[in-house]
Amino acid sequence: MDVKTVCQQAKAASYSLQALTTEEKNAILLAFGEALKARMKEILKANDEDLAEADKNQMRASLKDRLILDDKRILDMALSLVDLAALKDPVGQVDETWTTAEGLHISKIRVPIGVLGMIYEARPNVTLDAGAIALKTGNTVVLKGGKEAIHTNIALVRILQSTLKAMGHSEHFIQLIESTDRAATMEFMTMKDYVDVLIPRGSERLIKSVMEHSKIPVLETGAGNxxxxxxxxxxxxxxxxxxxxxxxxxxxxxxxxxxxxxxxxxxxxxxxxxxxxxxxxxxxxxxxxxxxxxxxxxxxxxxxxxxxxxxxxxxxxxxxxxxxxxxxxxxxxxxxxxxxxxxxxxxxxxxxxxxxxxxxxxxxxxxxTDGGMFGYGAEIGISTSKLHARGPMGLKEMTTIKNVVRGTGQIRK
CATH class of the missing domain: 3.40.309.10 (Aldehyde Dehydrogenase; Chain A, domain 2)
Structure with missing residues (x-):
């Protein structure tokens, strides 16, 4: 499927996802966890393909560690979904309220951003983390992982999508751009009409490239020097x-x-x-x-x-x-x-x-410096920028503000 179609589908699906209740979203997360455990062999087989390629390409051991999945890591991923479901949903939270001199009652309310985009390298856990955090916060997500983990990422996303479909929800809540061509990545970064924010995770070179080429607003997650x-x-x-x-x-x-x-x-x-x-x-x-x-x-x-x-x-x-x-x-x-x-x-x-x-x-x-260690319970990345979010980005950081104004017939003079 071409990049534009994937992004259009994510945009269209975002409205039905935003209509789900917290209870419905949590039920999906718990079902994701059960599906991971039930289809563990499928995930490990795909991961073995990626590891074989890593060995063939002589990937550095410290980087290969990010790629490896085993029974324990998959069980930990499933458990993290249970923990995520137990966290408070930020959507609908009221940050502050006040009444103006004209009698208008104004509330700042947390709402989903809309469509998240992720570009990342060699880390299949990001596929699950991003998909789950996006869903919990009412955002659809388009994922573009690196070629190093392509088989594992495809297996994970197909498991998540089949779970969504079985529960009567859109498979387009969580999507993966399966092409590993650089051209697909470059095209993805132009999809500003459909994707609301782009979050890069990976090497300094990757992050710099996204910052330089993206037409979509970027939440910068800096390298860790x-x-x-x-x-x-x-x-x-x-x-x-x-x-x-x-x-x-x-x-x-x-x-x-x-x-x-x-x-x-x-x-x-x-x-x-x-x-x-x-x-x-x-x-x-x-x-x-x-x-x-x-x-x-x-x-x-x-x-x-x-x-x-x-x-x-x-x-x-x-x-x-x-x-x-x-x-x-x-x-x-x-x-x-x-x-x-x-x-x-x-x-x-x-x-x-x-x-x-x-x-x-x-x-x-x-x-x-980690969302779990900070008590956020979940993390989609660590922002080094000064706009919107800074440091570990948890659930709240994947929402934005809507100003809700209630009046009694006021007109401006």
């Missing part, structure tokens, strides 16, 4: 485990730490201890001062200061103090997540106030 600053007034017993977790737990995700900034006063003692703790798992790269402390490691280039490694690679930079750390982060960060490790509350307060990223931490791992 995340930083951790270790202040002079910090404890090694806290700092090293936090960095270890932020770098090595899942290096291929956007909230993994890519750079560590170290206060110059403790650099000579702290950096060797950090290297000793991580050297068997992580490749270190450093600035000039770091190279003096750790001779033999690779130099960190200017280009790499901006780079999201998505691998077991860590850049280490020595800075003058916490203010210099803030300046460095604001220059090189992708505005995702940054953390300061310090026992000095004034240093922490300055860092939290002046770092311009979507999420900032004091004495905690950047790995917590």
């Amino acid at each position: 995340c930083h951790i600053f270790v202040d002079a007034e910090s404890r090694e017993t806290m700092a090293i485990p936090i960095i270890d977790n932020a770098k090595t737990q899942r290096p291929s995700v956007c909230n993994a730490a890519e750079k560590v900034l170290v206060h110059e006063a403790i650099a000579e003692s702290f950096i060797p201890k950090l290297h000793e703790a991580l050297k068997d798992r992580v490749t270190f790269k450093g600035c000039g001062r770091t190279l003096e402390i750790l001779p033999g490691i690779e130099a960190l280039t200017e280009e790499e200061l901006y780079q999201e490694f998505l691998d077991y690679v860590l850049g280490v930079i020595v800075v003058k103090d916490y203010k210099a750390a803030v300046d460095h982060i604001n220059q090189y960060s992708s505005s995702h997540s940054e953390s300061i490790i310090t026992d000095n509350p004034s240093h922490a307060a300055y860092f939290l106030a002046h770092v311009m990223s979507s999420t900032v931490y004091h004495n905690a791992s950047t790995r917590f």
